[in-house]
Amino acid sequence: MSSLQIDTLAYGSRLRQLPPEHKLLFAIALLLITYAAQVPVQLAIAGWISIWTMVYAGIPASVYLRLLSITIAFWLTSLPALIVNGIDLSHLSSVQADVWQGFTWGNYYVYLSYRGVQQAGELGARAIASTACLYFVILTVPFTEILSVLRRIGCPALLIELMMMMYRFIFVLLQTANQLWTAQQSRGGYRTRKLWMKSLGLLIGQLLQRTLKNYRQISLTLNSRGFTGDFRVCHSRQYQPSRRYSFEALFGCTLLVMLTGWHYVVGI
Amino acid sequence: MKTRHRNWVSLVLMAGLSGYIVLGSATPAQAMHIAEGFLPVQWAIFWWMVSLPFFWLGLRSLTRITKQNPELKLLLALAGAFTFVLSALKIPSVTGSCSHPTGTGLGAILFGPAVMSVLGGLVLLFQAVLLAHGGLTTLGANLFSMAIVGPFVAFGIYRLVLRTGQQSVAIFVAAALADLLTYVTTSVQLALAFPAASGGVMGAFIKFAGIFAVTQVPLAIAEGLLTVLVWNWLQSYGREELETLKLLKQEN
Numbered sequence: 336m337s338s339l340q341i342d343t344l345a346y347g348s349r350l351r352q353l354p355p356e357h358k359l360l361f362a363i364a365l366l367l368i369t370y371a372a373q374v375p376v377q378l379a380i381a382g383w384i385s386i387w388t389m390v391y392a393g394i395p396a397s398v399y400l401r402l403l404s405i406t407i408a409f410w411l412t413s414l415p416a417l418i419v420n421g422i423d424l425s426h427l428s429s430v431q432a433d434v435w436q437g438f439t440w441g442n443y444y445v446y447l448s449y450r451g452v453q454q455a456g457e458l459g460a461r462a463i464a465s466t467a468c469l470y471f472v473i474l475t476v477p478f479t480e481i482l483s484v485l486r487r488i489g490c491p492a493l494l495i496e497l498m499m500m501m502y503r504f505i506f507v508l509l510q511t512a513n514q515l516w517t518a519q520q521s522r523g524g525y526r527t528r529k530l531w532m533k534s535l536g537l538l539i540g541q542l543l544q545r546t547l548k549n550y551r552q553i554s555l556t557l558n559s560r561g562f563t564g565d566f567r568v569c570h571s572r573q574y575q576p577s578r579r580y581s582f583e584a585l586f587g588c589t590l591l592v593m594l595t596g597w598h599y600v601v602g603i
Numbered sequence: 604m605k606t607r608h609r610n611w612v613s614l615v616l617m618a619g620l621s622g623y624i625v626l627g628s629a630t631p632a633q634a635m636h637i638a639e640g641f642l643p644v645q646w647a648i649f650w651w652m653v654s655l656p657f658f659w660l661g662l663r664s665l666t667r668i669t670k671q672n673p674e675l676k677l678l679l680a681l682a683g684a685f686t687f688v689l690s691a692l693k694i695p696s697v698t699g700s701c702s703h704p705t706g707t708g709l710g711a712i713l714f715g716p717a718v719m720s721v722l723g724g725l726v727l728l729f730q731a732v733l734l735a736h737g738g739l740t741t742l743g744a745n746l747f748s749m750a751i752v753g754p755f756v757a758f759g760i761y762r763l764v765l766r767t768g769q770q771s772v773a774i775f776v777a778a779a780l781a782d783l784l785t786y787v788t789t790s791v792q793l794a795l796a797f798p799a800a801s802g803g804v805m806g807a808f809i810k811f812a813g814i815f816a817v818t819q820v821p822l823a824i825a826e827g828l829l830t831v832l833v834w835n836w837l838q839s840y841g842r843e844e845l846e847t848l849k850l851l852k853q854e855n
Contacts, residue, residue: 339733366740370644402735409638413793416810422801433800448800458641458797465640469739473732481732493666493676494725500680501687501725505733508681508688528695532825535694536832539709540841543833546685547678547844554674564673 339509340398341473348392348475354574355480361584362472368588369464372595374457377464379594383587384467391580392475399470406466410459417458418451478502483570496566504549511545512538635705635789635819636730636745639738646796651743654724657751661721668851678851683722686710687729694825702818704826705785708778709833711754712761713845715852723750748788757781774834779827786819787812 350358365384369377388394421443422430430448437446472481479502486495515538519525524534642650669676689706710719724746730736737745757777764773794808802809837845 341733341735369640370740405735406638406640409636409641412814413797413811416793416807416814417797419810420799420801420806426801430801450800454797462638462640465740466638466738469639469731470735473735478732491662491666493669494662496676497680497683497721498725498728500677501683501729504681504684505687505729508684509691512688512692531695532829532832535692536829536836538692539689539829539833540836542688543685543713543837544841544844546681547847550678550681550847554677557674557677562673564669566676 339506341402342478344394344398344474345477348394350387350392350475350580351477352575352577353475353580354576355476355484357576357581357584358476359472359481359484361588362468364588365471365591366465366468368591368595369461369468372591373598374460376591376594376598377460380591381460381464381467384464384471388467388471388474392471394474399474402470403463403466406462410455410462414455417455418447419445420448420451421445480572492565499566499568504546507549508542508546512542515541635748635786635815636727636737637741637789637792639731639741641738642741642744642792642796646792647740647743649743650741650747650792654743654746654751657720658724658746661717661719664717665721672850675850678847679718679722682710682714682718682848682851683725686719686722687726690726690730691734694822694829702822702825704822704829705749705753705782707749707753707785708757708774708781708826709830711757711781712774712777712830712834713848716754716758718851719754720746720750723754726750744789744792748785748792752788753781753785756784771831771835775827775831778830779823782819782823782826786815786823790815 362384365380369380372380385399389396389399420430420433421440424439424442424444427444430446433446433448433450435447435449435452437444439445479499482495482499482502485498519534519538523530524537525531665679669679686706689709690703692704694702694704707719707723710722714722724742727737727742727745727749731738731742757780760780761773761777764776767773790808790812793811794804797807798804799806799810
């Protein structure tokens with residue numbers, strides 16, 4: 336809990352030297368194609384971008400797949416709601432065409448719907464493809480670089496400053512929370528459910544107190560150094576665009592756009 | 604042949620169900636973030652359109668406050684980071700697994716709902732980027748349920764129940780209802796996007812709400828209790844801190 340794994344991996348990825356704009360544009364383009372495309376193209380996108388993340392960027396497959404399982408778990412949770420349907424026995428004839436499998440339960444007929452299965456399939460493909468695009472961004476572009484891109488495209492200054500400071504404080508507070516957690520556990524906290532709630536309540540209260548102590552200390556520091564209301568940071572990182580990666584990205588995107596267009600024309 | 608076919612189907616169903624239960628219980632119940640890519644284009648855009656005005660209004664009032672008092676930027680950022688860390692903690696849940704508190708109730712009571720609509724949005728962004736919970740296209744929908752409905756409901760109810768003079772009750776009800784309404788809103792969002800073949804949006808809502816109730820109702824109660832514990836502690840040991848936080852609400 337004290338360190339955020341995704342963040343660490345993003346700083347150490349093998350695609351770090353590529354300009355962040357390129358990676359963001361690539362992922363956004365793929366995301367747009369995902370939303371316009373049909374299932375086969377979406378699956379192709381998911382596979383292709385997973386290769387970028389796991390092979391080119393060198394993100395461990397175990398971590399990547401574990402992250403993907405979050406989305407898959409959400410999909411599985413909503414699966415019953417999508418495909419199981421219930422209807423009053425008297426109205427059964429109206430949905431006969433939609434019934435795949437079913438049984439009678441009291442006055443109701445509970446069935447798996449064709450439309451639901453189809454919908455769930457389409458949803459799954461789209462969710463996995465777009466999640467893979469998002470993960471490519473968060474696993475290869477460190478947050479500070481996303482911020483500098485946002486600053487350049489004209490995001491409100493206050494928002495950028497808040498995000499910059501939040502990003503810093505999240506790690507400070509996570510560490511504090513972790514230390515509190517360890518201290519409580521070593522003194523017998525969190526043993527039973529009731530104790531757990533009590534310990535957690537103490538932890539949150541303490542954390543808030545320390546957060547505000549932090550606030551007072553930092554504002555004193557800033558004032559003593561002539562704070563005028565702006566936070567400025569310097570960025571001096573050199574990026575190297577890579578011809579090979581740009582070519583593959585462009586070529587692949589063109590191919591996917593053509594495939595999607597072809598699907599629309601043929602009407603599959 | 605017919606019975607054979609039937610056996611096959613029931614076997615597949617059984618395998619599917621057990622796989623579902625095993626996978627579903629292995630992953631800790633997340634707070635109700637709609638995952639990336641879950642909403643169809645039109646709904647994703649719709650919820651962005653609904654949420655952005657709130658976010659923008661919140662941001663405008665924050666800009667005004669911080670112009671007068673630049674130090675408050677720090678306090679805001681720390682409050683945001685605090686909310687993020689809160690949502691990364693684990694609370695025990697009835698099903699044996701752990702879930703995460705949403706922190707919207709406590710945040711709204713401590714920092715005020717208008718501030719929370721901006722901070723909540725940023726927290727959601729950080730959750731998507733650093734924890735891979737939620738997503739960018741669904742950020743609009745999540746923003747609406749967690750950073751707008753949750754905090755405003757929490758704050759409104761807190762104020763309402765506070766009139767009776769029962770502060771602990773007010774805190775509990777506010778935090779628990781904020782959680783519950785967040786989850787109801789998410790179910791509505793999913794139901795609108797995926798209406799059932801029979802029963803339409805209402806049917807789909809009942810199904811989604813029923814499924815998520817299993818994890819979300821105990822979570823809401825747990826979070827309500829937790830918030831009361833935190834508040835009691837702050838009342839007795841953190842008076843000074845609560846005074847500092849009034850800065851954010853007064854100038855709102």
